[in-house]
Amino acid sequence: EVQLVDSGGGLVQPGRSLRLSCAASGFTFADYAMHWVRQAPGKGLEWVSGISWKSDNIAYADSVKGRFTISRDNAKKSLFLQMNSLRPEDTALYYCAKDIRPSVGSDNWFDSWGQGTLVTVSS
Amino acid sequence: SYELTQPLSVTVSPGQTATITCSGDKLGDNYASWYQQKPGQSPVLVIYQDSQRPSGIPERFSGSNSGNTATLTISGTQAMDEADYYCQTWDSRAYVFGTGTKLTVL
Numbered sequence: 001e002v003q004l005v006d007s008g009g010g011l012v013q014p015g016r017s018l019r020l021s022c023a024a025s026g027f028t029f030a031d032y033a034m035h036w037v038r039q040a041p042g043k044g045l046e047w048v049s050g051i052s053w054k055s056d057n058i059a060y061a062d063s064v065k066g067r068f069t070i071s072r073d074n075a076k077k078s079l080f081l082q083m084n085s086l087r088p089e090d091t092a093l094y095y096c097a098k099d100i101r102p103s104v105g106s107d108n109w110f111d112s113w114g115q116g117t118l119v120t121v122s123s
Numbered sequence: 124s125y126e127l128t129q130p131l132s133v134t135v136s137p138g139q140t141a142t143i144t145c146s147g148d149k150l151g152d153n154y155a156s157w158y159q160q161k162p163g164q165s166p167v168l169v170i171y172q173d174s175q176r177p178s179g180i181p182e183r184f185s186g187s188n189s190g191n192t193a194t195l196t197i198s199g200t201q202a203m204d205e206a207d208y209y210c211q212t213w214d215s216r217a218y219v220f221g222t223g224t225k226l227t228v229l
Contacts (some may be wrong), residue, residue: 047218059216106213109156113165
């Protein structure tokens with residue numbers, strides 16, 4: 001059974017940094033692209049970033065480009081999101097999501113999701 | 124940036140057919156997926172590649188995509204189908220989710 005466990009969220013002041021992690025099990029992690037998707041309180045889903053299986057194809061939403069960095073460690077079956085220069089509008093539940101394919105692209109969808117980790121940006 | 128627009132809410136009686144639309148410029152040129160999210164839970168994939176159902180998703184869920192509109196149809200809607208539904212596609216190196224539709228079964 002696919003399992004994705006998100007962690008690393010918390011309360012952080014504007015302008016500070018936070019690093020999220022996602023621990024994967026139940027599938028061959030190295031074979032699939034992975035993503036972060038967020039959901040602000042009471043709002044809809046927003047894709048944040050995606051990374052291909054070999055980390056050679058990475059994409060970001062315009063809203064986080066230049067501030068967030070996605071990475072992965074296939075040996076440790078883990079996905080990460082380094083979030084710098086955090087803003088109040090980054091407050092959200094952050095989900096790790098598994099792609100159906102190895103690369104980020106147009107014929108993709110998310111077939112498994114973590115439980116989410118809450119990031120609150122406030123002074 | 125690319126936008127996908129959904130109705131804010133849809134209400135259906137038990138046993139009837141619920142139809143949720145997702146509109147975007149030339150949406151039919153790319154595949155659409157649909158996700159169901161119940162309160163306090165993570166999203167669940169219910170349709171991929173416009174009309175395919177993952178294993179474990181009931182046959183009453185179906186989808187289509189043509190022109191500027193993707194459609195999720197739930198036939199014989201049950202109380203357990205009450206949830207938020209989001210469409211999703213890809214545009215110019217970014218994934219896009221629809222605005223979301225709250226389905227009420229009443």
